[in-house]
Amino acid sequence: MPFSSKNSRPHMPQSVQGKTVRCGVLTLTILLVMTLLQGCFLTDRRAAPGKLSHEINEQEDVVNFLGTGLINLNKLDEFLERKTGSQRIIQYTIEGDPIFTELRYEGDQLSVTYDNTEDAFGSKEIRVYNCSALSRQEGSTELRYTVTGCEGEFPEAELLRVNYGLTGQTGFGFVLKYGVNRRNEINTLEQRLVKDLQDGTTVEAAEFRLPHSQLQSIYRELVLAGYTQDKTLTEACNIKPAVTYELQVKMSDNARNFVWSECDQSADGKVMTALAQSIISEVQESEFYQALPETKGYYE
Known part of the structure; x- marks a missing residue:
């Protein structure tokens, strides 16, 4: 889905501006813990000390352009395997606003920082959640990434989902x-x-x-x-x-x-x-x- 001019961000890389592919060409859905801010999953949370960098690195960040696809998914798999360092995920809303999530290992604990301060219709909050691990579940038609062992009432939350089922697709x-x-x-x-x-x-x-x-x-x-x-x-x-x-x-x-x-x-x-x-x-x-x-x- 194209980004509207009023919602385009100045920092958005030139190579991704104006990319449009009809919705449904690629059935990709990424749920970047939107429900966390509503308390549906991780209820034990704390305010983050400062916002994440909003500069997008097309070589390192996992980025979902709503309706047009996903880049650098392999970076998330590499992060899952090494269990050290950090990895960022950016999802664009339907209005073209970026939402940032950073995963960072601090010893054996996984810190999840969620930043929606550029979402015009969001709560404009930065929150940090403590979890123990990131898991990957692959099926015949979809791939899911989930944070597990999280503090709070609900110990597990879906972080990202990639759909690649052919059913319902036309003309492939x-x-x-x-x-x-x-x-x-x-x-x-x-x-x-x-x-x-x-x-x-x-x-x-x-x-x-x-x-x-x-x-x-x-x-x-x-x-x-x-x-x-x-x-x-x-x-x-x-x-x-x-x-x-x-x-x-x-x-x-x-x-x-x-x-x-x-x-x-x-x-x-x-x-x-x-x-x-x-x-x-x-x-x-x-x-x-x-x-x-x-x-x-x-x-x-």
Whole structure:
């Protein structure tokens, strides 16, 4: 959903201003402990000494742009694993106002600082809650992050939820071209599966179609990779011949396109290469790919 001009913040990074994708393209819901301020979960709380920094770091902060997607979710997983330091999460309201949450380990205890002072319709408070841990629960259609062992009447509260269920979505499909000269193709929009035999020829599977379970698995990977957000990618490569990738993802009337090479070692490049390899592995396990002939040649 686009940010309205009256609610846009001066500190908002230029690369995220004006990003709009129709609501429903990506079903992402993040609940950043909004109910904490209402006393529905953590009733034992204390005022924070000062507000959090409102400068957004697009490389480190987990950011949810309402209706357009999520970036840096992997940073929250890394924080969960190391159990030290801090991690920030920012959610934009429907009016375009940012709400800040900071998780910080202080010894064995997890401090949760909630700052909604820039929310025009919020209570404009800064509160700190003491919990013991952050947990992650993953299902077939959603991923949930919960703070647990919290002081107060309710020891557990949902911090963040990412939905990636295909049910209810319309028009989902993708095209992934990959390899040397991108001669391999996985195309669910036109139901095509093409394999490069690396001898100057290609072969195409007959009546290619992925079942819903595999499409669901691939859609999950796309959502967790933040496919709805812009990526900084490059095709430049000092390897000859080089493997390159081209990915188009379509949902309803919206499409996203990405092109990059195996040499792209940027954060976005690594995420997209891992995503492509995950999709390729998923499809190569299908009966359609297994029925294709073996590769006959190789590239020098």
